[in-house]
Amino acid sequence: MATPAVFLDRDGVINKDKGYVSQIDDFEFIEGSIEAMQLLKQHGYLIVVITNQSGIARGYYSEDQFMTLTEWMCGLLADRGVDLDGVYYCPHHPDKGIGDYKQDCLCRKPNTGMLDSAAQALDIDFKQSFLVGDKLSDIQAGQKSQLKGNYLVSTGKVVCEKGAKVADGVFHDLLSAAKAIIKD
Structure with a gap:
């Protein structure tokens, strides 16, 4: 099922989006984001x-650096009761x-490659799923996948007028969006 x-x-x-975040010292959780993920898991x-992660494509940091940061983030979240599923x-x-990273791929949002890969690997029901992003390309990817809801938060990029119009909701932060999701 x-x-x-x-x-x-x-x-x-x-x-917090500080521009091409790739180091643990630069990674700062947005207030309430861990609580939001705990709520969704519950x-x-x-x-x-x-x-x-176009910073990899641009040569600002390597995939290994991205993976090191990701492992650290996943470990910290797991210690707080949030095991990311992917x-x-x-x-x-x-x-x-640069090089092989310069390509028009299927994985870069607004394309749906990442969502499709996750759905296949984890048996995800798109019709009962949601996306929370901070820019138009996030919302477009969720809409192409026909998710139940696609929400913008204002804790990242400035919410553009077009994004606000096409999103199913605009929220102050992830915690506000999570509370709306669990009520849905």
Whole structure:
């Protein structure tokens, strides 16, 4: 039986977006984000991080550096009762990538490759799942996957007018969005 999930963008939703965050010292959880993930887990949602990481494509940091930070983040969350069910990332950029990372891929949001991979691996029911992001491309990926709800938070990028119009809701932060999800 397929399971509902909440897909989360990383930078600007879970942690403060300081621009190409790749080091533990630069990673700072947004207030309430851990509590939000705990709440979602308590209500039976899988939590899957889907994150564009064009800093890898641009040569700002390596995939190994990204993985080191991800392992640290997952460990810290697990210590607080949040076992992430998956972390999917896109290391590509169609214009600014270097070498093999310069490509127009299926994984980079607004494309659905990360969501599709997670759904296949984790048996996720898109019709009962949600996405929380901080920019239009996040919402577009969720809409293409026909998720139940696609929400923007204002803790990351400035919420653009188009994003606010197409999102199913705009919330101050992940905790506010999580509370709406569990009421749905």
